[in-house]
Amino acid sequence: xxxxxxxxxxxxxxxxxxxxxxxxxxLIVYGVAALLTIVxxxxxxxxxxxxxxxxxxxxxxxxxxxxxxxxLFSSFFNSVFVAGMTSLIVIPLAFLYAYGLxxxxxxxKGFFRSMAFIPLLIPGILKAIALIYLFGNQGLFKEYLLxxxxxxxLGMITASVVWTFPHAALILLTAMLHADQRLxxxxxxxxxxxxxxxxxxxxxxxxYGVITTFLVVFxxxxxxxxxxxxxxxxxxxxxxxxxxxxxxxxxxEMGAVISVVLMIPAIIVFGLERMVASRxxxxxxxxxxxxxxxSSPGRDLFYFIFCALISLCILGILAMAQYAALIKFWPYNxxxxxxxxxxxxxxxxxxxxxxxxxxxxLVASFGAGISFLGAYLVEKPRHDSTxxxxxxxxxxxxxxxxxxxxxxxxxxxxxxPGNPFGFLYGGMSILVISTVTxxxxxxxxxxxxxxxxxxxxxxxxxxxxxxxxxxxxxxxTIPVCLPALFDIWIxxxxxxxxxxxxxxFLYTSETMLASIxxxxxxxxxxxxxxxxMAMLIVYTCIAVxxxxxxxxxxVVNHSANWR
Amino acid sequence: MSAHLALLDAVETTKVAPxxxxxxxxxxxYGATLVLKDISFSISEGEFVCFLGPSGxxxxxxxxxxxxxxxxxxxxxxxxxxxxxxxxxSRRDVGIVFQSYALFPNLNIASNIGFGLKNQNRPKSEIQxxxxxxxxxxxxxxxxxxxxxxxSGGQQQRVALARALAVSPSLLLLDEPLSALDAQVRxxxxxxxxxxxxxxxxxxxxxxxxQEEAQILSDKIILMNEGxxxxxxxxxxxxxQPRTPFVADFIGVxxxxxxxxxxxxxxxxxxxxxxxSAHGLAAKQVIKALxxxxxxxxxxxxxxxxVNISTAQNICGATITKVEFLGAIIRIEVMLTNQIRLKVDxxxxxxxxxxxxxxxxxxxxxxxxxxxxFT
Numbered sequence: 021x022x023x024x025x026x027x028x029x030x031x032x033x034x035x036x037x038x039x040x041x042x043x044x045x046x047l048i049v050y051g052v053a054a055l056l057t058i059v060x061x062x063x064x065x066x067x068x069x070x071x072x073x074x075x076x077x078x079x080x081x082x083x084x085x086x087x088x089x090x091x092l093f094s095s096f097f098n099s100v101f102v103a104g105m106t107s108l109i110v111i112p113l114a115f116l117y118a119y120g121l122x123x124x125x126x127x128x129k130g131f132f133r134s135m136a137f138i139p140l141l142i143p144g145i146l147k148a149i150a151l152i153y154l155f156g157n158q159g160l161f162k163e164y165l166l167x168x169x170x171x172x173x174l175g176m177i178t179a180s181v182v183w184t185f186p187h188a189a190l191i192l193l194t195a196m197l198h199a200d201q202r203l204x205x206x207x208x209x210x211x212x213x214x215x216x217x218x219x220x221x222x223x224x225x226x227x228y229g230v231i232t233t234f235l236v237v238f239x240x241x242x243x244x245x246x247x248x249x250x251x252x253x254x255x256x257x258x259x260x261x262x263x264x265x266x267x268x269x270x271x272x273e274m275g276a277v278i279s280v281v282l283m284i285p286a287i288i289v290f291g292l293e294r295m296v297a298s299r300x301x302x303x304x305x306x307x308x309x310x311x312x313x314x315s316s317p318g319r320d321l322f323y324f325i326f327c328a329l330i331s332l333c334i335l336g337i338l339a340m341a342q343y344a345a346l347i348k349f350w351p352y353n354x355x356x357x358x359x360x361x362x363x364x365x366x367x368x369x370x371x372x373x374x375x376x377x378x379x380x381x382l383v384a385s386f387g388a389g390i391s392f393l394g395a396y397l398v399e400k401p402r403h404d405s406t407x408x409x410x411x412x413x414x415x416x417x418x419x420x421x422x423x424x425x426x427x428x429x430x431x432x433x434x435x436x437p438g439n440p441f442g443f444l445y446g447g448m449s450i451l452v453i454s455t456v457t458x459x460x461x462x463x464x465x466x467x468x469x470x471x472x473x474x475x476x477x478x479x480x481x482x483x484x485x486x487x488x489x490x491x492x493x494x495x496x497t498i499p500v501c502l503p504a505l506f507d508i509w510i511x512x513x514x515x516x517x518x519x520x521x522x523x524x525f526l527y528t529s530e531t532m533l534a535s536i537x538x539x540x541x542x543x544x545x546x547x548x549x550x551x552x553m554a555m556l557i558v559y560t561c562i563a564v565x566x567x568x569x570x571x572x573x574x575v576v577n578h579s580a581n582w583r
Numbered sequence: 584m585s586a587h588l589a590l591l592d593a594v595e596t597t598k599v600a601p602x603x604x605x606x607x608x609x610x611x612x613y614g615a616t617l618v619l620k621d622i623s624f625s626i627s628e629g630e631f632v633c634f635l636g637p638s639g640x641x642x643x644x645x646x647x648x649x650x651x652x653x654x655x656x657x658x659x660x661x662x663x664x665x666x667x668x669x670x671x672x673s674r675r676d677v678g679i680v681f682q683s684y685a686l687f688p689n690l691n692i693a694s695n696i697g698f699g700l701k702n703q704n705r706p707k708s709e710i711q712x713x714x715x716x717x718x719x720x721x722x723x724x725x726x727x728x729x730x731x732x733x734x735s736g737g738q739q740q741r742v743a744l745a746r747a748l749a750v751s752p753s754l755l756l757l758d759e760p761l762s763a764l765d766a767q768v769r770x771x772x773x774x775x776x777x778x779x780x781x782x783x784x785x786x787x788x789x790x791x792x793x794q795e796e797a798q799i800l801s802d803k804i805i806l807m808n809e810g811x812x813x814x815x816x817x818x819x820x821x822x823x824q825p826r827t828p829f830v831a832d833f834i835g836v837x838x839x840x841x842x843x844x845x846x847x848x849x850x851x852x853x854x855x856x857x858x859x860s861a862h863g864l865a866a867k868q869v870i871k872a873l874x875x876x877x878x879x880x881x882x883x884x885x886x887x888x889x890v891n892i893s894t895a896q897n898i899c900g901a902t903i904t905k906v907e908f909l910g911a912i913i914r915i916e917v918m919l920t921n922q923i924r925l926k927v928d929x930x931x932x933x934x935x936x937x938x939x940x941x942x943x944x945x946x947x948x949x950x951x952x953x954x955x956x957f958t
Contacts, residue, residue: 034651034653034654035670035671036671037673477679477683478685480650480652481681483651484673484747485702486702486703500689582689
């Protein structure tokens with residue numbers, strides 16, 4: 021009760037329970053982990069970019085060398101061109117598609133909705149391979165390109181459009197899903213024309229969605245590696261340059277320089293995206309009435325045809341990829357065979373597929389658990405607010421760091437002489453760590469959203485009821501957030517199956533993944549086998565997606581009585 | 584199973600209870616902002632106390648300090664003779680009910696209520712019988728197997744109350760428990776809470792911004808404004824002897840007029856000389872006079888004897904400017920001949936609908952003993 025004592029505790033957080041101490045400790049563990057997995061590797065990468073091959077500090081010499089080498093620097097503009105063109109094409113397509121799904125009375129909406137997400141199950145490289153079969157030098161529809169080559173920007177942009185379509189459609193769907201019928205009624209009563217209604221009612225609600233879509237698509241394509249590797253031909257972009265410098269020329273310093281050049285726009289776009297996201301407040305209030313499209317057969321027919329065409333393209337690419345994997349010798353012997361699935365190529369085999377499966381299960385399981393607990397630590401405790409804010413920033417950082425850059429950073433970091441984590445090199449664990457880190461931000465945000473759905477006083481009630489942290493966590497928090505956890509699991513699984521950029525510098529012959537094997541087989545020229553390997557990924561993704569669907573419906577049904 | 588349920592049958596006694604909880608010189612700062620300034624009060628065992636005040640006055644922060652969810656910057660909190668500043672929430676022996684209910688959405692009502700008991704590893708049968716008692720006590724029978732979102736707001740709040748009571752806390756903290764409910768449910772639950780608290784004899788602190796709620800429920804009101812305690816007292820004291828103009832204005836409906844002292848028992852308001860109780864103030868001092876609307880008498884003027892300003896019995900001529908029908912009472916706004924506006928409440932019985940209409944000349948009489956002065 022002495023006064024001196026209170027002066028020392030003045031301005032501190034409330035008294036800590038044992039569980040609070042545990043959470044503080046965990047918070048520190050997460051902070052250290054974030055330093056080791058993101059901050060230090062990227063720091064070492066930047067550090068390396070300022071040194072020459074002999075490890076002597078040269079300041080910005082590597083950079084001036086880079087910017088004065090026209091063949092290297094031109095890749096920057098190529099990257100911008102491909103990313104920009106892809107955005108310009110995919111946004112109108114996805115906008116119309118999402119509009120058709122949300123604002124019309126078109127039939128078969130459920131079917132079209134699932135069609136839009138099919139590309140998520142297909143690795144980007146496989147789309148590129150399918151395009152080669154369709155439009156390549158010996159492609160089915162080569163003549164339709166009027167002498168243009170699919171290898172290069174044309175193929176890259178086309179494959180990127182297909183690859184980013186579901187992402188764009190998802191963001192725009194969410195933005196357009198919630199419209200307020202009352203605003204449309206008000207516009208109608210005030211004699212607003214259709215154009216005016218669109219500009220004053222429809223557009224403001226999805227404006228941020230369109231901006232976000234642009235940023236997401238741009239940066240995804242800007243930093244993507246796989247598509248360019250397969251179909252890029254002689255058209256160099258930043259991502260393929262990094263690969264060439266590191267794998268081809270063993271020039272880590274120049275690889276680091278290009279990585280920084282790739283990372284800076286990515287970080288800027290990430291900052292813009294966060295800014296837009298924070299401004300995007302829901303315009304929907306509890307009083308809003310759900311939008312109901314008026315009957316308009318002409319409009320519905322237009323959107324039906326449009327959505328059908330898009331779906332046809334998506335299915336066509338998937339069918340072409342499957343066909344490619346089954347053909348004996350394109351285009352001379354078109355008989356079907358399963359030979360391509362045997363992979364008679366040195367260093368490649370079914371083990372790559374099992375590696376991918378193992379990696380995906382590990383990443384999904386650990387990633388879901390780690391990111392959920394991490395989000396809980398950031399969101400719920402009342403203590404350590406500075407540390408929690410810092411951690412929140414660190415957990416969003418992976419979104420801004422391209423996978424290829426992260427992978428190279430790991431490679432350089434772990435091979436630093438004297439690094440105590442050097443033993444990880446060559447094992448599966450480094451692939452798991454880099455993939456979890458690379459994909460961390462989306463699960464983190466998903467977990468945060470789920471946790472915000474719980475009353476913020478739940479923890480306080482738990483304490484007053486003398487409940488241990490773990491009991492409340494396991495009997496309330498986790499059950500309530502279970503659907504979100506399942507979603508995170510499947511997201512991590514699908515992304516890990518198709519991931520390439522974060523692991524391309526870190527694998528060994530024992531830990532080679534299916535997605536990397538596709539690149540290797542493709543390099544040997546046996547494209548059919550590459551397609552077969554990629555199709556293994558597709559089958560797995562579809563199967564796991566179906567299992568996920570059944571399990572979630574069961575869980576949701578089971579818990580429906582309280583939802 | 585627990586002390587408070589055993590107390591159910593105990594006869595209510597009205598002996599003076601010892602001090603149960605004491606708060607001394609408590610302050611709380613967020614950075615440079617002081618949200619609680621030198622708060623001191625004490626509470627006896629079994630009392631129902633309300634922290635009352637406008638939003639942002641610090642009442643919830645004070646409650647959170649008592650709960651252990653906030654830490655005061657300085658000052659002591661002493662419960663039953665022991666300091667509890669550094670005790671974490673789980674060791675303070677308090678039950679908390681929040682405005683948002685904060686029920687566990689995935690557990691049914693019985694599991695919600697029994698949640699705290701289960702932590703203490705009580706035998707199943709004991710938990711079951713305790714839950715049954717609470718379910719009966721809070722009229723939740725038949726809802727045991729439902730989930731929170733299947734209940735109405737009032738029912739959910741009763742579950743939250745039962746859950747807090749289940750672990751027999753020695754102190755019950757209620758953070759605006761009724762604010763999210765609609766008026767009728769609020770009135771019913773209000774009296775239920777009061778009955779329950781009296782039967783269990785559990786010391787209870789409730790935060791509210793609703794003065795009517797505080798007046799009906801409390802043994803003692805702690806009225807706060809801008810982080811300070813304005814007044815501590817029974818509802819009767821707070822209403823009839825407000826210590827500051829803020830209290831007078833916040834509690835009930837009031838006429839607050841600025842004026843000057845003249846003689847030892849006279850004041851002047853805008854030219855109107857009023858007799859009041861001896862105030863002991865020097866002449867020409869600026870004061871505020873509080874006159875409650877129900878203390879003013881209102882009569883029709885007789886046309887042959889118009890009333891202007893008369894010092895006799897503080898009578899003054901006036902014109903009706905507005906008539907509001909509030910049910911049991913009628914609130915009439917009048918403009919005195921000295922351009923002062925007053926609210927006057929009269930009972931339904933005394934109201935003459937055809938005569939007391941806007942524009943009518945009336946006379947108001949303000950009893951001298953009902954004028955309260957603030958300097």
